[in-house]
Amino acid sequence: MDAPVRIAPPQEAAGVGPEPSPGVTPEERLRRQSEVASALSALLPARALLWQREDVAPYECDGLTAYRQHPLVVALPETEEQVAAVLRTCHGMQVPVVARGAGTGLSGGALPHRLGVTLSLAKFNRILKIDPLARTAVVQCGVRNLAISEAAAPHGLYYAPDPSSQIACTIGGNVAENSGGVHCLKYGLTVHNVLRVKGYTIEGEAVEFGGEALDAPGLDLLALVVGSEGMLAVTTEVTVRLIPEPVLARCIMASFDDIRKAGDAVANVIARGIIPAGLEMMDQPMTAAVEDFVHAGYDTGAKAILLCESDGTPEEVDEEITRMLEVLGDSGATRLEVSDSEEQRLRFWSGRKNAFPASGRISPDYMCMDSTIPRKRLADILLAIAEMEKTYRLRCVNVFHAGDGNLHPLILFDANDSDQLHRAELFGADILETSVRLGGTITGEHGVGVEKLNSMCVQFSPEEREQMFALKRAFDARGLLNPGKVIPTLQRCAEGGKMHVRKGVLPFADIPRF
Amino acid sequence: MSAVLDPALQPLVERVATARNAGAQLDIRGGGTKAFYGETPQGEPLDVTGFAGISSYEPSELVVTARCGTRLAELEATLAECGQYLPFEPPHFGGAATVGGMVASGLSGPSRAAVGAVRDYVLGATLLNGRGEVLSFGGQVMKNVAGYDVSRLLAGSMGTLGVILEVSLKVLPQAAGSATLRFQMTQTSALKQLNAWAALPLPLNASAWWEDTLIVRLRGAMAAVEAAIVRLGGELIEAGHAVPFWDGMREHSDEFFVAARQAIDAGEQVRLWRLSVPQTTPPLTLSGEQLVEWGGAQRWLCTAAPPSQVRDVATRAGGHATLFHAPDKSPGVFAPLKAPLDRIHRELKRAFDPSRVFNPGRMYPDL
Numbered sequence: 001m002d003a004p005v006r007i008a009p010p011q012e013a014a015g016v017g018p019e020p021s022p023g024v025t026p027e028e029r030l031r032r033q034s035e036v037a038s039a040l041s042a043l044l045p046a047r048a049l050l051w052q053r054e055d056v057a058p059y060e061c062d063g064l065t066a067y068r069q070h071p072l073v074v075a076l077p078e079t080e081e082q083v084a085a086v087l088r089t090c091h092g093m094q095v096p097v098v099a100r101g102a103g104t105g106l107s108g109g110a111l112p113h114r115l116g117v118t119l120s121l122a123k124f125n126r127i128l129k130i131d132p133l134a135r136t137a138v139v140q141c142g143v144r145n146l147a148i149s150e151a152a153a154p155h156g157l158y159y160a161p162d163p164s165s166q167i168a169c170t171i172g173g174n175v176a177e178n179s180g181g182v183h184c185l186k187y188g189l190t191v192h193n194v195l196r197v198k199g200y201t202i203e204g205e206a207v208e209f210g211g212e213a214l215d216a217p218g219l220d221l222l223a224l225v226v227g228s229e230g231m232l233a234v235t236t237e238v239t240v241r242l243i244p245e246p247v248l249a250r251c252i253m254a255s256f257d258d259i260r261k262a263g264d265a266v267a268n269v270i271a272r273g274i275i276p277a278g279l280e281m282m283d284q285p286m287t288a289a290v291e292d293f294v295h296a297g298y299d300t301g302a303k304a305i306l307l308c309e310s311d312g313t314p315e316e317v318d319e320e321i322t323r324m325l326e327v328l329g330d331s332g333a334t335r336l337e338v339s340d341s342e343e344q345r346l347r348f349w350s351g352r353k354n355a356f357p358a359s360g361r362i363s364p365d366y367m368c369m370d371s372t373i374p375r376k377r378l379a380d381i382l383l384a385i386a387e388m389e390k391t392y393r394l395r396c397v398n399v400f401h402a403g404d405g406n407l408h409p410l411i412l413f414d415a416n417d418s419d420q421l422h423r424a425e426l427f428g429a430d431i432l433e434t435s436v437r438l439g440g441t442i443t444g445e446h447g448v449g450v451e452k453l454n455s456m457c458v459q460f461s462p463e464e465r466e467q468m469f470a471l472k473r474a475f476d477a478r479g480l481l482n483p484g485k486v487i488p489t490l491q492r493c494a495e496g497g498k499m500h501v502r503k504g505v506l507p508f509a510d511i512p513r514f
Numbered sequence: 515m516s517a518v519l520d521p522a523l524q525p526l527v528e529r530v531a532t533a534r535n536a537g538a539q540l541d542i543r544g545g546g547t548k549a550f551y552g553e554t555p556q557g558e559p560l561d562v563t564g565f566a567g568i569s570s571y572e573p574s575e576l577v578v579t580a581r582c583g584t585r586l587a588e589l590e591a592t593l594a595e596c597g598q599y600l601p602f603e604p605p606h607f608g609g610a611a612t613v614g615g616m617v618a619s620g621l622s623g624p625s626r627a628a629v630g631a632v633r634d635y636v637l638g639a640t641l642l643n644g645r646g647e648v649l650s651f652g653g654q655v656m657k658n659v660a661g662y663d664v665s666r667l668l669a670g671s672m673g674t675l676g677v678i679l680e681v682s683l684k685v686l687p688q689a690a691g692s693a694t695l696r697f698q699m700t701q702t703s704a705l706k707q708l709n710a711w712a713a714l715p716l717p718l719n720a721s722a723w724w725e726d727t728l729i730v731r732l733r734g735a736m737a738a739v740e741a742a743i744v745r746l747g748g749e750l751i752e753a754g755h756a757v758p759f760w761d762g763m764r765e766h767s768d769e770f771f772v773a774a775r776q777a778i779d780a781g782e783q784v785r786l787w788r789l790s791v792p793q794t795t796p797p798l799t800l801s802g803e804q805l806v807e808w809g810g811a812q813r814w815l816c817t818a819a820p821p822s823q824v825r826d827v828a829t830r831a832g833g834h835a836t837l838f839h840a841p842d843k844s845p846g847v848f849a850p851l852k853a854p855l856d857r858i859h860r861e862l863k864r865a866f867d868p869s870r871v872f873n874p875g876r877m878y879p880d881l
Contacts, residue, residue, distance in 0.1 A: 131794075132713065133709050133710075133713070133794055134709070134792060134793060134794045135709075135712060135713055155713070156713065156714075157713065178663070188630070188634070191634075191663070191666070192630060192634050201854060203854075205853070205854045207854055207855065207858075208852065208855075211832065211833065211834070212791075212792045212832035212833065213790040213791050213792055213811060213832060213833035213834065214626065214627065214631070214790060214808065214811045214812070215631065215670075215790050216790075216834065217834045217836070217848045217849040217850075217851060218848060218851050218855065218859055218877065218878070219667060219670070219671055219674075219675075219859060219862065219877075220620070220633055220666060220667055220669060220670055220671075221667075221855065221858065223633055223663055223666035223667060223669070224662060224663055224664075224666070224667045226663070227662070227663050228662055228663075231662075232662075244712075244713055244714055244715045245715075246715060247715055267574040267575075268574070270574050270575070270576060271573055271574035273597060273598075273687030273688075274687075275686065275687070312715065312735070312738065313715055313737070313738055313741065315735070315737030315738060315740075315741055316734070316735045316737055316738045318737070319735050319736070319737050320735065374572070374575050374577075374654065375574065375575055376572070376574055376575060439653075439654060440653070441653050441660050442660050443660050448660055448661065452660070456660065456661065459660055459661075460660075460661060461649070463647045463649055464649045464650065464651065464661075467643065467647070467649055467664070467865070467866070468661055468662050468664070470864075470865035470866070471662055471664065471862065471865050471866075472662075473861070473865065474858055474861030474862045474864070474865045475858060475861070477861075486661065486662075487661065
């Protein structure tokens with residue numbers, strides 16, 4: 001990863017970014033840092049506590065690199081007792097705590113607090129138990145998503161939610177964001193694949209949500225905690241469901257000469273009662289960019305490409321592929337190709353997986369959006385985005401988890417031109433607001449973090465936001481876990497947020513990005 | 515996002531305001547089919563059945579939005595017309611069952627272990643909280659991580675956080691193929707077999723074991739079901755008998771449940787418990803009749819064993835026990851909460867219903 005580059009400071013961009021910390025002089029901050037470091041050094045080995053500038057710098061942001069902030073200290077506990085002790089101490093001293101997994105998040109959920117502790121759970125990386133008979137895995141929060149499936153593979157099992165960053169992201173982070181992935185239409189989100197989350201409250205009490213059974217007594221706090229973005233408790237251990245690996249997977253690549261036909265094709269697949277294992281779309285500019293990059297034989301003349309995957313037993317896949325081809329054909333596909341080998345299937349996907357790096361080649365910078373709209377509105381939003389390209393005089397290339405209506409428009413611009421940056425931000429906010437207007441939501445999978453704080457004002461009323469604050473207080477009365485994230489205050493409500501990629505350099509650039 | 519208040523909600527909002535001001539309590543009433551479930555209802559009845567109707571249904575979006583008073587039977591019939599259904603097979607327990615009650619009670623049917631529970635299909639909900647505010651959370655799309663997941667929290671909340679006014683549910687196409695097989699097996703063998711099958715790519719949808727008989731339902735693509743029939747063996751039960759059997763499991767009209775309720779009503783000192791345990795839990799060492807569902811994860815027990823013993827066995831197995839039918843509820847219905855969950859529950863109650871207007875004591879005495 002490149003050395004940090006100068007990014008337009010948050011306060012220049014119309015109120016986006018994290019809440020400013022209260023006015024604290026540099027001397028006061030230094031004194032506080034000393035107090036906190038001193039208190040935590042009594043609980044942690046020296047190697048587990050960082051506060052020197054150069055040691056803390058790698059933690060100054062997560063995957064949302066536009067916003068960077070040094071915490072007072074970074075704590076890297078090695079045991080559960082240390083986690084509990086750190087939290088207890090911070091609670092007692094009223095110090096904010098921001099938990100961090102791999103730092104791959106795209107909404108700034110792990111952005112440090114200027115007067116807080118970044119609690120890194122990176123050392124909690126052990127797989128504690130794989131139970132092939134019960135089909136569960138008990139893992140520490142810092143275990144990488146893909147590592148779980150790798151460990152389950154010898155038993156013919158895997159962990160289904162497959163977010164794009166799965167070779168690096170942690171299961172703890174997945175729990176925080178309720179991560180999805182290409183296969184979530186058929187296999188569910190994190191919340192559908194987790195049985196139990198163990199961790200600690202901000203007061204340092206051990207807490208367990210869910211359990212080993214399929215349900216737990218009382219309110220469904222497991223469902224509440226999954227997707228709570230580090231605001232309600234700190235996760236240290238997760239019990240996940242493992243499911244049998246499908247015997248076979250085959251992918252159809254379908255070309256369309258018209259955006260609306262492609263959008264309607266997606267709705268038609270679902271309307272015919274087919275739940276594909278994966279259903280992804282790329283528009284023409286994106287297809288051109290990726291074909292240039294991976295040379296996989298994509299139809300660059302098509303206005304849109306659909307990748308439609310079926311998995312299961314050979315008989316099931318046969319039956320389903322036949323039905324899929326029929327629907328796609330009836331929907332006006334101009335070309336249909338079915339993978340007949342695993343190698344070809346992966347080649348079909350290679351372009352889609354390389355959408356981000358491919359976009360980085362054709363533009364100095366891009367802004368990746370994340371929102372969801374009802375499937376049947378895919379064509380509407382694509383056409384609206386085409387109009388916005390004219391309004392804001394910027395190009396936008398598009399990839400979609402079409403099966404879920406979850407879109408990732410990539411707005412192309414050059415950040416050296418501050419007017420382009422400004423127009424890109426307006427373009428992004430327009431996309432989010434249009435998504436809500438079309439019956440969707442401002443964030444499909446990346447979370448709110450700091451990035452979407454402003455858009456939360458568009459999606460929720462003041463009473464709804466206040467109810468969420470009250471819910472948060474039930475877990476964290478002092479507001480110390482990840483303060484300033486997710487739910488904006490009344491004063492805060494303004495325009496939408498963004499993820500900014502500088503000169504094609506994405507953090508964790510080698511991770512496939514969907 | 516809430517817009518202007520729907521005029522049809524005005525009476526409900528006013529009832530809540532009146533109750534708050536008077537320090538009174540309200541018992542949220544749908545069709546009354548789940549009134550037996552949970553602790554004894556308290557408070558003045560708040561009839562919400564008037565707020566009914568399917569607000570929107572988009573088969574191609576796999577989502578239906580219905581108001582709380584909508585009859586569950588009407589919802590399911592509407593879905594069936596388009597070849598769709600609620601995969602988690604919620605029990606009705608009576609013709610007056612409503613959509614609101616289905617979500618609030620959080621009960622799922624025989625297919626739950628294979629397809630998920632009520633909560634897994636809730637996409638969004640509109641709530642009337644204890645401050646008389648009408649709030650919407652979630653939406654109509656599955657990929658939605660904006661804010662806290664309040665709508666899923668409402669599933670199984672027993673009306674303690676407020677009135678579920680409207681809910682958006684994910685629906686799925688009905689499966690193409692279905693078949694029911696019967697086997698003679700001890701409970702130990704059945705549990706082993708069910709768990710072994712669950713690790714294979716089989717369209718196993720539901721199971722029930724009682725008195726050395728295991729019955730399983732396959733559901734999925736025709737080709738998958740046919741292949742599974744051959745692979746699993748057993749005796750194929752024809753649809754004319756299979757469908758009523760699974761309805762009996764879902765609605766508790768099966769002999770097992772009828773006999774349990776009759777015994778309780780006749781004054782025999784037995785209770786019907788619902789135990790939720792890990793699927794691989796060996797047969798429970800408790801006296802009485804046991805019916806095992808959900809691949810081993812849901813076990814119905816009709817027993818005279820003392821409640822403390824039943825709860826202890828459930829806890830040791832890594833699960834919990836719920837008192838489902840009993841002559842009296844003094845042992846407590848839901849399993850006690852481990853700290854700090856009890857405190858979190860009280861604080862959440864305060865966050866949603868600070869004056870304790872709704873369904874007081876319906877889940878736990880202090881909620």
